[in-house]
Amino acid sequence: QKEVEQNSGPLSVPEGAIASLNCTYSDRVSQSFFWYRQYSGKSPELIMSIYSNGDKEDGRFTAQLNKASQYVSLLIRDSQPSDSATYLCAVNMFSGGYNKLIFGAGTRLAVHP
Amino acid sequence: EPEVTQTPSHQVTQMGQEVILRCVPISNHLYFYWYRQILGQKVEFLVSFYNNEISEKSEIFDDQFSVERPDGSNFTLKIRSTKLEDSAMYFCASSEFKENEQFFGPGTRLTVL
Numbered sequence: 001q002k003e004v005e006q007n008s009g010p011l012s013v014p015e016g017a018i019a020s021l022n023c024t025y026s027d028r029v030s031q032s033f034f035w036y037r038q039y040s041g042k043s044p045e046l047i048m049s050i051y052s053n054g055d056k057e058d059g060r061f062t063a064q065l066n067k068a069s070q071y072v073s074l075l076i077r078d079s080q081p082s083d084s085a086t087y088l089c090a091v092n093m094f095s096g097g098y099n100k101l102i103f104g105a106g107t108r109l110a111v112h113p
Numbered sequence: 114e115p116e117v118t119q120t121p122s123h124q125v126t127q128m129g130q131e132v133i134l135r136c137v138p139i140s141n142h143l144y145f146y147w148y149r150q151i152l153g154q155k156v157e158f159l160v161s162f163y164n165n166e167i168s169e170k171s172e173i174f175d176d177q178f179s180v181e182r183p184d185g186s187n188f189t190l191k192i193r194s195t196k197l198e199d200s201a202m203y204f205c206a207s208s209e210f211k212e213n214e215q216f217f218g219p220g221t222r223l224t225v226l
Contacts, residue, residue: 051212
């Protein structure tokens with residue numbers, strides 16, 4: 001069973017701090033990795049994609065990928081109360097030639113003023 | 114900015130009834146997906162669709178489910194005889210290429226009574 005694991009949290013950080021979210025995955029052949037943000041009662045909103053080892057930065061967000069360790073992370077700098085949400089790690093499972101996303105259970109982030 | 118749309122936003126039905134959930138993917142996207150999220154649980158893959166046929170389906174996607182692209186813009190999910198356990202948020206997603214980012218619609222909340 002191919003799995004994506006995340007710490008459910010909640011992760012509580014003060015406003016302005018760095019939030020660090022982590023994810024591990026079991027399928028070694030996975031090639032595409034995504035972070036989605038989901039507010040309560042809403043749909044997943046894509047915030048970052050990463051395809052190769054290393055870091056990828058976009059504004060306040062940095063995704064980090066280590067395929068050898070099967071580990072992907074998301075850093076949020078200068079955290080704001082509006083960042084309070086559940087962050088979903090999703091891995092593209094390339095089974096059968098077509099992609100499907102396998103999601104982790106999500107980490108709840110709470111940014112307090 | 115192009116987005117995935119879904120209708121209705123909320124559907125209430127009686128157990129055993131048929132429901133059709135509708136989605137309009139982003140216009141230049143070629144790959145379409147349905148996911149569902151039972152309250153408090155992970156986002157789960159149901160089915161992927163490309164070139165007018167199912168590419169992959171999960172074990173959840175049994176004979177009660179079907180998908181169709183009836184015209185050049187709509188993508189539908191039909192549940193033939195709904196069960197109480199089908200109550201969930203159903204998300205449609207689309208991507209331009211098979212390993213690319215998937216963009217999610219706002220979802221349809223299905224309540225089976």
